[in-house]
Amino acid sequence: MATKLLSCYPWTTSPFIVAAPMRVMSGPALALAVSGAGGLGFIGPGIQTQNTHVDLEETLTLIRKQQIQPSSLNSHTSSSLLPVGVGFQLWGDDIEIATAAIQKFKPCAAWIREASPQTQIWIQIGTLKEAKQLLLISEKPDVIVVQGAESGGHGRSEDGMGIMSLFPEVADAMETSQIPLLAAGGIADGRGVSAALCLGASGVAMGSRFLASKEARISKGYQDEIVRATDGASTTKRTLLYNHLRGTFGWPAGYSPRTIINKSFVEHQGGTPFEKLKERHDEASKLGDAGWGPEGRLATYAGASVGLIHGVPAAETIVQGIRKDALQRIKSLGSVGL
Template sequence: MYTNSVLQTDYPWTKTPLVASAPMLNIAMAPLAVSVSAAGGLGFLAGGFDVSALESNLEEAVHLIKQSSAPIQETYASTAVLPIGVGFLNWGADLPKSIAAIEKYRPCAAWLFGPRSIPDDLRPWVEQVRAVTEGKTKIWVQVGTVAEAVAVAEALNPDVLVVQGADAGGHGLAQSASVITLVPEVKDVLTTRQVKNDIPLLAAGGIVDGRGMAASLALGASGVAMGTRFLASSEAKIARGYQDEVLRVSDGGSNTSRSKVYDRARGILSWPVQYDGRGVINKSYIDSAEGGMSDEENRALYKEELKKGDLGWGPNGRLTTYAGTGVGLVKTKLPAGEIITNMIQEAKAILQQLKA
């Protein structure tokens, strides 16, 4: 059941079940993306909302791929398609520049997220990405509700839907279910409406190990997408203070919260209104949510806090530790490849045992 022939055809170097690494802004750069793909996952490079560095990051990825594991080297040599994807924040990313980079580098997938609307920020992307790569760059769209999944599936015929539940770290819908109900309901509704047969769903939000992976498969997903777990990978481009905080925090549901304050404190004000972000509860959050501090003051204190560097993270700090509720399960920093190998092995062992 967890083999999906579409995924294996489109991304021939990947193992099953598929593990994708999320295109975390400023963190998921070429080293992480390439390491994930080299280990049989599918690594995504963060394009974000400002794509000015995208071409140089893709150039770095090409360089790393040429020195990497045989399966991805060979895929790239034989297909001229990059065995990594690129993620975009579609409310802000520049379309012509992004399309130029995609045409030149041909990543295997474009992960689209955060549009103001489907017609404005997704449809032209889908049409142009497919046109300039003759469909070689597959279209992944991240959704957070059943309604969104249906609208995207009907309007865009995506190759993959990333189904993100409320446990996810960083940005997502302020109002949503977790994957425990979202994945099966999306699956049922797409099947009933016969939108597209067997569109692969990747579960995202709270999956950090083989247990979450096995659960996702049971819910009807074909694989998983993970962010928080890769924050504690050797290849993440992440401040020491941020990474230490990820390793420290336990009881993920108690010590993280969904809020818009993390964006406001950093002066990032352009996300569409339906999104917020899950981060570790810190001073920015508490002063705003409990103390009623103004955004202006919170932002000024945030700017001051930046001077502290790594010491600015933590429960008494103000720098943002975006992380999902699975943060309490992340206790060790590991190379991305080990994370993937371990979790696939663990998921398979669980499924073996449960069947018995």
């Protein structure tokens, strides 16, 4: 299955490493850098729901022009498919406009249905129930991303579970489907990638690790927090508070993002009314980078793997370093164990 996946995206190298589509932060520079390093980069949903299409058109045009495309990808774009994927929120984005953009630009992968026939359809799930529902639909996705509770991006609030148990149980349920499964959530280095492969994953998707990359479209204050934070278990929480402080409502019930907590969360726990928190949040948003940090108030979405992230290298360095470490670990264990 892992081999099948690599052949669908012929510029990729084993183990298959994906940069997840993160809203705003995953722009064309990050997506192309990851694909250029033998991974698969995704472009995240746009800056605001109402103008996703503008952002997406501009972004895909930029990539089509190949002004910033690494030369290593040139040989693979003759098929007219873009060597990056595009992420959508099915509940929030304008599907007609998104579909039009997909048809026009033909990215290699998208989290959406009814697009260009060559574009592969990826679906992310976070529970066994969601996985089983995919077995019942007639038009199967090409790739399923299994997201553990460790993840930063929006995931299951109450019935999420660590990827160590979740992934193998989903894999058993999906076995007959022959759909490649990727593991996501809590993975940020070669240890996590090699562990995911052992669990049966055909590859991994990482978010937080790429937030701390040179190419991420992210404020320095936010990025500094990703690097600074340790002890992901106690310094990150799943909460809708920061969505609401930013005016984001509408995620379906049962989903929430993981966030590095700061004063907004602490005061919320202490009983400060939302209106007061909102005022202080909006004030903090005028401070620039000082709005983040333990004394800050701004949303700092990140996964539980933040304690494994210690610097801001180029995305290419991240992909190549993690791939090398994962392969070395497996090789080294194999030589001891046998």
